Amino acid sequence: MQLQAKAYGPNSTQSEIDLLSNRISAIGDDIILYREVPVVSDFQIEVFSQRIESILRAGNGFYIIVDLSEIRKIPGSKLRSKIHDMFRAHRPKIIHGAFVYGQNIFLRIPAKVIAAKVFQSVTVHATIRKAEEEIQKRQASSGR
Numbered sequence: 001m002q003l004q005a006k007a008y009g010p011n012s013t014q015s016e017i018d019l020l021s022n023r024i025s026a027i028g029d030d031i032i033l034y035r036e037v038p039v040v041s042d043f044q045i046e047v048f049s050q051r052i053e054s055i056l057r058a059g060n061g062f063y064i065i066v067d068l069s070e071i072r073k074i075p076g077s078k079l080r081s082k083i084h085d086m087f088r089a090h091r092p093k094i095i096h097g098a099f100v101y102g103q104n105i106f107l108r109i110p111a112k113v114i115a116a117k118v119f120q121s122v123t124v125h126a127t128i129r130k131a132e133e134e135i136q137k138r139q140a141s142s143g144r
Contacts, residue, residue: 005072007041020044024051030062030095031135033128038072040079049086061095063138065131068111069102080114087118096121096138098131 003019012020023035032055037044056062075083087094097119101107108124115122125131 003037005038007039007044008037008047009041009043012043017047020047021051024048024055026055027065027132030060030139031132032056032062032064033067034064035067036071038070040071040073040075040083042079042082045079045082045086049089052086052090056090056093061093063096063098063135064094065098065100065128065135066111066115067100067102067128067131068107069100069104071104071107074107074110084114084118091118091120094119095142096123096135098122098134099124100128100131101126 001015001019003016003023008016008020020037023037025033027033032052034048034052087097097115099111099115099122101111101124112122112124115124123131123134125134
């Protein structure tokens with residue numbers, strides 16, 4: 001089963017909730033991959049927040065890759081505010097945020113502007129691989 005390009009809500013099936021949750025994953029001891037859905041919803045943000053919490057329980061500081069490449073519609077101000085709040089709750093632990101805009105170069109500048117409001121350290125990349133390389137450089141220079 002694949003996620004559809006729709007806003008998911010509280011009536012989502014367990015399979016859909018699992019698919020949403022699995023878009024947040026640990027890809028290293030201190031790196032989280034956050035893959036945004038095509039259509040952002042209040043419910044999805046809550047599922048993502050819970051998943052981040054479950055990954056971070058044992059961890060200290062972490063790097064996060066935020067993949068925006070599948071997003072179809074930029075969330076409105078209410079949803080952006082909820083996303084900011086979710087990330088702000090973890091801000092003391094976030095070492096660096098690497099944002100991925102994929103093929104949509106029009107996301108590059110908004111991603112950097114929005115991310116700068118939430119993260120202390122931010123870079124923007126065309127691919128997840130480039131984001132990973134940036135994080136690896138930062139890890140090496142910090143001795144992590």
